[in-house]
Amino acid sequence: MVRLLIQWLLSAVALLVVSNLVSGFEVEGLGPALAAALVIGLLNATVGFFLKIVTFPISILTLGLFLLVINGLMILLASSIVRGFHVRGFGAAFWGALVLALLGMVIRAVAKSA
Secondary structure: OHHHHHHHHHHHHHHHHHHHHOOOEEEOOHHHHHHHHHHHHHHHHHHHHHHHHHOHHHHHHOOOOHHHHHHHHHHHHHHHHOOOEEEOHHHHHHHHHHHHHHHHHHHHHHHHHO
């Protein structure tokens, strides 16, 4: 349970970092970042999972890069749900998904070595 809470907090911090790096990707504080991390996680576990199954052949053809498109769409959907979390357009959502994926790899590598 503690590990899940730490992962949630790290995801929120990653969203705050992305908001400083990607133009058009805005988070108005830790509260909205926590809410957005929760909503993005729930969307990826439900709608995103379904979309990833349906678009599996496209993902194979693009060597997995199409998954960034799906993650960008989930981020856009989350921004329409969560107050204080704004993503202006698909371009910002796509680049935000890319930076979040890279940050997630770093977080997992650090967590694995600890």
